[in-house]
Amino acid sequence: MTSLNEIPARTETVELEPLREDKKKIFEDILKYFETNQSGYIKVPTGWGKTFLSKHIMKKYYDEGKFVLFLVSKNNLLLSQTYYNRKKNQPLFPNSALLSSERRVDRKELAATLRALGQKKGEGFVLFASLQTVLGKQSAEIKDLILKFTDLVIVDEIHNFINNRGNDFLNEFGERTKILGMTATPFQGVVGNVKFVDEIAGDMREIYAKTLPECILDNELAPLKYTIAESSEDIFEIFDFEKGLGELDKQDLFLDCSTPDRLKKVIRRTQLAKDVYDSMVIQRHAKTLVFCAPVRKRVYGAGGDDKEINAFHAKLASSIFNGDISAKKFEKDIEPVLPVDFKNYTSEGKFRDAVFISSELPKDEQNTILAAFREMGKPPYVLCTVGMLIEGFDFPGLETLILLRPTLSMRLFEQQVGRVTRLSPISGKQQGNIFEISDSIDSLYQRFGEGVFSGEKVDQVQMLQPEIRLEELFSEGDAARAIEEGKIEIKKVELGLRGKGKGAKVTEVPVRLPPTAIRAKYFSRLLALTEEKDVGAFEREKRELMRAALKFRVRELRDAEELAELSANINKLKREAYEDRRLGDVSRQHKPKVFGEVEWLLKLQALNSLKYEGGHLSLPEKNRILKTMGFEPDFRKIDSHRLKCLKLGSAQKTIPELVKVLGFVSRLSSSETYQFLDKKKKEQWKRELLPAVYWGFCFIEDSPELKELFESTEWDRRVKNIIRQK
Structure with missing residues (x-):
């Protein structure tokens, strides 16, 4: 890279494939947005082409002689992919630089270039940089020059910049600098502690959004088949719950392989993934990515007396998929001994069918593995990893994904799903296939009892169910139509008893969304815990039950039937409580x-979903649902039915009363007021006033005052934080 002063007037042009007509409109809308706004972001699924769109926006600014910063956090692979023109094996923009931990650049020369850039107008420049390198001590001068001269910052995976050093860095830019964020998942954190991209800055707003189902329906992404295979293992026996339900505060659970018995269970669970793969993946040379689970404790009987094995589960999975290890053999071993030397290569030095990749491998070897995996029709066909390749791994030819790691993070889950949704004309992929191995979570309710009422542990426990995650993943957009048209399939699978392997008998059962039966099952557990308790005012239990009630949806008559049965059970518990001595x-x-x-x-929640989400139902179907729920079967009266629920169930009998009380809650929940309430007043306030929050949520569309209140990020955060307190 030379100094700008030494660069002659540029004659070469940046060549990009043209945008499709629909993306041209989005391109123009983004440019228009920045005429009056400083920062904003687009939310589109992985594989939609947001990076390609960003290259056109970069080119626009570049051709106008402006300075563009393309910024990522801890993703050198994505940075490099965007910097280079793969076809020509050279930088995409002639006048550009790449600054990252893997790309050593003369920082003095780069600083000189940036200084000259500020003095010499009309010469476009693009800096592709890693946040961590920009904020490093050696880049202090470069950082100052970036803040001074940048015209446009494009932040890929901007969700990684929420409430951290990246957030602080973006807020250092002056008003002249435009900031465009791109993300498939505009949030960060696990259930109970989720933060959103909008929190990065006061004027950070969504410019454009498109959901995964919409992209699949529009043939921008591949059709998707999601298959759930239930293991016979108890999740408590497979994963480490040493810190109790506190383990659910992280995005991943950790495998526990610390005893021979637990190791056998982990091997059985991983073997199930291999059996499903052998039975259902017809094209054996199709490329498959396996996301494995992290291991916290030392692996028993492997790697020496004191030596831990890095990325153990990825290595174990590759050995199982290669047939080196089988669950059947280990069932007979009292002291199972694993191969100390997990191998990616045959004795001839060629890749085996299944390999692992981990951060401990040299970078050159990692790149060699990825390059070989991308080559169609040749091994390796199965690639096993723990935490690598979740973000920024661009391989449209990937056909199958196997999930062996339960996650509490919807962001992480969506990123994983996005690995197989890209279209690939080269491989001829017809659809993306995902197989998830799920475990029984019933023991968590049995072992922790009332502990599930702490904070939002109920939501975290239920996130371990694939159906709950899938409901949230497909909660936006026209998912129902995509499912009805067969472009999204969700199935449960059971392997027959007549053997395993390729050609084994497989029974597939469709999975319904919303998963009303599953939600009702765990809701009933919360009811049972409440019923067993005989001390206190039950305010915490009521908050958790009310919050859980708002998660139910009615999409068809069967949902209404299950909710009617649940409602009858609650009514029975109410009558029994009056007589409980x-x-x-x-x-x-x-x-x-x-x-x-x-x-x-x-x-009320059933009526709300019928009113606002029941457009696919005919009038007779809606009336049958009303009758099933115990209301007069006349959909024209649905609003009077909703008000009846408020009158009979709430302390506030009308919407104006709700507005008045929630206005009081808003004032009282401010930190200036709440901190001065004594403990007794706080408990009384939570018991008597906070339930109005849940009722008010159901009438947002009926009251402009409630709508404005609930759309207030500050109020929403304050009240949520207070509700979560024990």
Whole structure:
């Protein structure tokens, strides 16, 4: 790279394939947005082409002689892919530089170039940089020059910049610098502690969004088949819960391989993935990516007395897929001994059918593995990894994904799914296939009992169910139509008893979304825990039950039937609570009311989903659902039915009363006021006023005042934080 002062007037042009007509419109909308705004982001699924769109935006600024910064966080692979023109094996932009930990650049020369850039107008320049390198001590001068002269910052995977050093860096730019974020998942964190891209800056707004189902319906992404295979293992016996439900505060669970028995269970679970693969993947030379789980404790009987094995599960999975290890053999071994030397290569030095990749491997070897994996029709066909390749791994030819790691992060889950949704004319891929191995989570309710009422642990526990994650993944856009047209398939699979392997008998059962039966099952567990308790005012239990009630949806008559049965059970518990002689005066006063309020809120939520999400249903179908839920079968009266639920279940009988109380909650929940309430007042406030938050949520569309209140990020965050407190 030479100094700008030494660069003659540029004659070469940047060649890019033209944008499709629909993306041209988005391109123009983004440019128009930045005429009056400083920062914004687009939200589109992985594989949609956001990086390609960003190259056209870069070119626009570049051709106008402006300075563009393309910024990523901890993703040198993505940075390099964007910097280079693969076809010509040279930088995409002639006047550009790549600054990352893997690309050593003379920082003094780069600083001189940037200084000259600020003095010499009309010469476009693009700097592709890693956030961590820009913020490093050796790049202090470069950082200052970037902040001074940058016209446009494009941040790929901007969700990695939420409330951290990246957030702070973006807020250092002056008003003249435009900031465009791109993401498939505009949030970060696990259930109970999720932060959004909008929080990066006050004027950070969504410019454009498109959902995964919409992209599949528009043939921009491949059709998707998601298959769930249930293992016979108890999740408590497979994963490490040493810190109890606190383990759910992280994005991943850790495997526990610390004893021979637990290691056998892990091998059985991984073998199930191999059996499903052998039975259902017809094209054996299709490329398959396996996401494995991290291991916290030392692996038993492998790698020496004290030596831990890095990326153990990825190595174990590759050995199982290669047939080196089988669950059947290990069942007979009292002291199972694994191969100390997990191998990626045959004795002739060629890749085996299944290999692993990990950060401990030299960079050259990692690149060699990835290059070989991308080559169609040749081994390796199966690539096993733990945390690598979740973001920024661009391989349209990937046909199959196997998930062996339960995650509590929807962002991580969506990124994983996005690995197989890219279209590939080269491989001729007809659809992306995903297989997830899921475990029984019933033991978590049995072992931790009331502990599931702490914070948002109920939501975290249920996130371990694939159906719950899939419901959230397909909650936006026209997912129902994509499912009806067969472009999205969700199945459960059971392997027959007549043997395993290729050609084994496979039974597939469609999975319904919303997963009402699963939600009802775990909702009933919360009801049972509440029913067993005989002390207190039950305010915490009521909040959790009310919050869970708002997650139900009615899409068809069967959903209504399951909710009607659940509602009848709640009503039964309410009647029994009036006669419960175990209860003291306080509990006798509150427990029946808790069940009564939850019952009517559940019915209200069913009516809400019918009103706002029931456009696919005919009028007779809607009336049958109303009758099933115990209401007059006349859809014209649905709003009067909703108000009836509010009147019978809530302390506030009308919407104006709700508005008044929630306005009071808003004022009271401010830090200036809440901190001065004594403990007794706080408990009284939570018990008597906070339930109005859940009722108010159901009437947002009926009241401009409630809509404005609930759309206030500050108020929403304040109230949520208070609700989460024990």
